[in-house]
Amino acid sequence: MAQGATAAEMEQKPAIKAQGLKLAFGGVKAVDDMAITLGRGEFLGLIGPNGAGKTTLFNMLAGTYRPQAGSILINDVEASGRDATARIGLGLGRTFQIPKPFPQMTVLENVVTGAQHQTGERLFANFLRYGKVKAEERAAIGRARELLDFVKLSHLAHEPARVLSGGQRKLLELARVLMADPSAILLDEPAAGVNPALLEFIISRVLALNAQGKSILLIEHNMDMVTRLCHRVVVMAGGRYLTEGKPAEVARNPAVVEAYLGAAA
Amino acid sequence: MIAQMLMDGLIAGSMIGLGAIGITLTYSILRFANFAHGELVSWAAYFALSVSTALGTALPGLSASLGPFSFGWSLPLGLIAAMALTGLLALFADTLLFARLRARGASTIILVMAGFGAALTLRSLLEFIFTSKPMYFTSALQIARPLFAGARATPDQLLGLGLAVALVAAVHLILTRTAAGRAMRAVSENQALAGLAGIDVAKTIRLVWLFGASLAAVAGVMAGLLVQIRPYMGHDLLLPLFAAAILGGIGSVPGAMIAGLIVGLAEAACVNFIGAEWRAAVSFFILVAILLLRPQGLFGKAGA
Numbered sequence: 001m002a003q004g005a006t007a008a009e010m011e012q013k014p015a016i017k018a019q020g021l022k023l024a025f026g027g028v029k030a031v032d033d034m035a036i037t038l039g040r041g042e043f044l045g046l047i048g049p050n051g052a053g054k055t056t057l058f059n060m061l062a063g064t065y066r067p068q069a070g071s072i073l074i075n076d077v078e079a080s081g082r083d084a085t086a087r088i089g090l091g092l093g094r095t096f097q098i099p100k101p102f103p104q105m106t107v108l109e110n111v112v113t114g115a116q117h118q119t120g121e122r123l124f125a126n127f128l129r130y131g132k133v134k135a136e137e138r139a140a141i142g143r144a145r146e147l148l149d150f151v152k153l154s155h156l157a158h159e160p161a162r163v164l165s166g167g168q169r170k171l172l173e174l175a176r177v178l179m180a181d182p183s184a185i186l187l188d189e190p191a192a193g194v195n196p197a198l199l200e201f202i203i204s205r206v207l208a209l210n211a212q213g214k215s216i217l218l219i220e221h222n223m224d225m226v227t228r229l230c231h232r233v234v235v236m237a238g239g240r241y242l243t244e245g246k247p248a249e250v251a252r253n254p255a256v257v258e259a260y261l262g263a264a265a
Numbered sequence: 266m267i268a269q270m271l272m273d274g275l276i277a278g279s280m281i282g283l284g285a286i287g288i289t290l291t292y293s294i295l296r297f298a299n300f301a302h303g304e305l306v307s308w309a310a311y312f313a314l315s316v317s318t319a320l321g322t323a324l325p326g327l328s329a330s331l332g333p334f335s336f337g338w339s340l341p342l343g344l345i346a347a348m349a350l351t352g353l354l355a356l357f358a359d360t361l362l363f364a365r366l367r368a369r370g371a372s373t374i375i376l377v378m379a380g381f382g383a384a385l386t387l388r389s390l391l392e393f394i395f396t397s398k399p400m401y402f403t404s405a406l407q408i409a410r411p412l413f414a415g416a417r418a419t420p421d422q423l424l425g426l427g428l429a430v431a432l433v434a435a436v437h438l439i440l441t442r443t444a445a446g447r448a449m450r451a452v453s454e455n456q457a458l459a460g461l462a463g464i465d466v467a468k469t470i471r472l473v474w475l476f477g478a479s480l481a482a483v484a485g486v487m488a489g490l491l492v493q494i495r496p497y498m499g500h501d502l503l504l505p506l507f508a509a510a511i512l513g514g515i516g517s518v519p520g521a522m523i524a525g526l527i528v529g530l531a532e533a534a535c536v537n538f539i540g541a542e543w544r545a546a547v548s549f550f551i552l553v554a555i556l557l558l559r560p561q562g563l564f565g566k567a568g569a
Binding site (some may be wrong): 062083085088090096102103105109112113114116118119121126136137140180 | 439
């Protein structure tokens, strides 16, 4: 019974709730007093002109940068003091605008590196608990193969990752992130530099993940894609929260139009 | 004559190869040439000597020769203790020195200089504790047995060669087939990305030290058994170790072992055809030639 209550409670709790985030480089305020909440199962867009602080915000949420002020709750756990590796453990995954694989390792091995808490990471466990390590390793490789199927890279499983194209690297990175089974995923411009055919495929994968119940926060310049995917959009400008709303409303909002034009001028 | 030269070269080369694996791993993962690696080899020999002497004194039965070998059970037990103790010594040096410099974002040259300092300190400590007088694991004399085509080797030498080959195979399997090995390779390819992929980088670095140091321990005990134990033994091996690590391609374990054998064979050929006084120049020559002609080494990837 108690367990059921907790599960119901979890439904209410957002995947990410960040408040008062602040980070300055030298005298330049990259992000200032920013708040963002990613609901459970939500597909949220984050847009804004170049230099608005979107990627800096991602870096703070994912643990690459430490915010100078503010709090970050990931699945209701305060994460601002934890590093990127620890935040993966809290259920957060993150992709990059220009993903980098481990170039000499095979595509399959790249995905398996995303597996967390493997007994075989302890050297002696490989000898002392051989059976357990072997079973886990087999499970991890099986899971990695499923994920490669999911992103349609199975035919390249044993190639070194350096042979992949830019778009394929995005898919490989997504598979690696999924290996840790995150409940929330931050996607940084998955459409940038990807050919149209592959873009449709990436969109279909991202939608499938959201349908599986994963909460997704997306940075994207392609407004068509944002409109198709996102339930809600948050707009940033000059390192701050500007407004939010449904994609179509936001696109018509004069303040948003001005932020984009102002940045362009 | 030629067969004997090959045999001598392979035996010396397998010791060099084992030491070079540690160098190639620390180099590729920590991104600096650790000149204190030779001192891990020396310390390991003295650790094993201390433990095996203590065991032999406490339980005289343990020093009775095993079959055809010159040593008793006290030495293999001493070796196991030395692998653990040398690993701890390497972790101690990392915690005290290298980890602090890394945390401060020190440049490679600072780490290399720190390695020199650590080497000097560790070597002087050995001289202080044990004096520079050569020591031996056993006083038993071994007769080299005829093998093939006039080549001879002692049972100790053959055991060393076999152990080296087995260890290289084991290390290669650990690196390619286990999660620990995968983490080490990932950290070596891209440390920042490894952290973002959820790999515990600090733990992986500790593992690399333990790994490299315990292989250095085997090389040290082999060198002590086949030649002699001196505080400078590791220092004198340093140039051949680096020549082998770079010839094999930084980061390549089989490369380091094969290159170690090549360096050992080249030294033996030099002694045979040119003269023993030129032996030490061989590694230097190989090192310079490889850096000029193929800096990525035999098995390394360009740009890696």
